[in-house]
Amino acid sequence: MANIQDSAQQLEEAIRNSDEFQNLKQAYETVMADEVAKKMFEDFRNTQIELQEKQMQGQEITEEEIEKARKVVETVQQHDQISKLMEQEQNLNVLINDISKTITKPLEELYGAQEQ
Template identity: 65%
Template sequence: MTNLYDAAYDLEKAIRNSNEFSNLKTAYEAVMNDSSARQMFENFRDTQIALQEKQMSGQEITEEEVQRATQIVELVQQHAAISRLMEEEQRLNLVIGEISQIITKPLEELYSTVK
């Protein structure tokens, strides 16, 4: 019988060795090695995390916060290195989403037979 944890660690290793992860890592390092890009990216991430935390705690996000976040996103998207990082992150997230669908297929099939 297959040890699921061993398979999970093999999958982690495969992700680390994938082109998608390698491209993401390269893009991340490019941003981190550029002081202005790094500062913009950190500001973007801090804003994103703060809004997520506020939303998860049930607090209302103000129109002012939405406008500020929109401005930050627009600014970040104009920076080539950060834009590339976001694209590479999105590519890897798509792959991980597809993997998630594959590994949850047994559950989906099991529950789809229940009527």
């Protein structure tokens, strides 16, 4: 188990040192250094969190809330720095999803073999 944990620690370090993470970190720092962008981004994140919490609790999301979220998304997408941040976040998510597929491959093969 320690060997697997060591590998996970190495993977964490590799992610931290990856271009994808470094680009995301730079984009995040740029947004946080701009008061207007920071406020817009925080509003965006708070809206996301509120809707996710309601969804997880099984509460209905109203049309009004959906429209508010849509407007917040449109606003942040028009801000160059925030748009860049979101793009860099997506790039890191692609990397992490690829890693997740790789590390869950033994399970997929095991259960996939059972289904055949």
